[in-house]
Amino acid sequence: MSRVVVLNAKGGCGKTTLATSLAACAAGRGRAVRLLDLDPLGAAVAWSQRRPSSLPPIRAVAADRVPLGVTRSFLLGAGGTEEVVIFDTPAGLGRPTIDLLVRDAAAVLIPVLPSAIDIGIAPRVVADVLLAGCPKEAVAVLANRVRARTRAYATLARFLDSLTIPFVAVLRDSQSYTAAAAEGCGIHEIDTAAAREERERWIPLLAWLAARGVDLREPAPSPAEPAPEAEAAATPASDAPYSEGGRAPPWRNPREP
Numbered sequence: 001m002s003r004v005v006v007l008n009a010k011g012g013c014g015k016t017t018l019a020t021s022l023a024a025c026a027a028g029r030g031r032a033v034r035l036l037d038l039d040p041l042g043a044a045v046a047w048s049q050r051r052p053s054s055l056p057p058i059r060a061v062a063a064d065r066v067p068l069g070v071t072r073s074f075l076l077g078a079g080g081t082e083e084v085v086i087f088d089t090p091a092g093l094g095r096p097t098i099d100l101l102v103r104d105a106a107a108v109l110i111p112v113l114p115s116a117i118d119i120g121i122a123p124r125v126v127a128d129v130l131l132a133g134c135p136k137e138a139v140a141v142l143a144n145r146v147r148a149r150t151r152a153y154a155t156l157a158r159f160l161d162s163l164t165i166p167f168v169a170v171l172r173d174s175q176s177y178t179a180a181a182a183e184g185c186g187i188h189e190i191d192t193a194a195a196r197e198e199r200e201r202w203i204p205l206l207a208w209l210a211a212r213g214v215d216l217r218e219p220a221p222s223p224a225e226p227a228p229e230a231e232a233a234a235t236p237a238s239d240a241p242y243s244e245g246g247r248a249p250p251w252r253n254p255r256e257p
């Protein structure tokens with residue numbers, strides 16, 4: 001069982017959007033996935049309830065439905081048979097909970113918005129995760145809701161560059177995410193040109209997750225029937241190892257908004 005924790009002390013930075021899309025992506029790859037919603041507001045559980053039955057199922061569990069006394073094992077993702085457990089967390093999570101969540105997580109993803117307030121908070125979030133005992137190589141930051149060539153994005157890119165942890169994706173401010181969320185699905189389940197373009201931005205993130213043992217990438221086309229377009233897009237991400245140390249993956253520059 002691999003635990004992926006989406007976390008940031010700041011609300012509205014895209015934790016639920018990322019956690020739900022990631023869960024949908026995992027389910028679409030045939031993985032048994034559980035989505036643990038630690039936010040009492042229950043947005044991730046509500047999303048799962050909107051999910052059409054025609055799509056691969058996701059077991060979403062609300063934190064407030066956890067029986068008394070099992071909170072610790074719940075926070076450790078125990079009590080299920082799923083291969084991938086994704087945690088959607090609320091803003092302002094306390095240190096004891098962060099400690100439990102991140103210590104043995106396969107991956108901790110921190111979405112950050114290109115705004116001065118969010119950038120100002122991010123170093124403390126990263127510090128909290130590292131102080132909780134999470135190995136540095138399990139933590140990644142991604143920029144979310146980026147609009148091309150804005151000054152706010154340039155500031156965020158400079159900040160992300162200054163971190164010594166990987167900066168694994170730049171997700172655009174895109175209606176595709178809101179549309180997907182409204183339908184109980186993820187960005188990988190929407191068949192529009194905009195969503196397809198946005199999925200390209202997930203390639204370095206999925207490659208980084210794969211290097212952490214959570215491989216949610218699309219399988220490469222079989223050699224017998226190569227699909228030239230898909231092959232061109234998939235090969236660099238699946239073959240190149242992730243470069244550690246806060247540098248951009250070599251096959252794609254995620255800093256390009």
Ligand SMILES: Nc1ncnc2c1ncn2[C@@H]1O[C@H](COP(=O)(O)OP(=O)(O)O)[C@@H](O)[C@H]1O
Pocket residue numbers: 010011012013014015016017018043144145146171172173174175177178181
């Ligand atoms: N990349 C994005 N593009 C457009 N809207 C987004 C994006 N990410 C998040 N949102 C929207 O921003 C709002 C806050 O996102 P949400 O995932 O609920 O944040 P959090 O869980 O961190 O509070 C939601 O309305 C969501 O639809």
Ligand SMILES: [Mg+2]
Pocket residue numbers: 015016017039043088089090
């Ligand atoms: Mg949320």
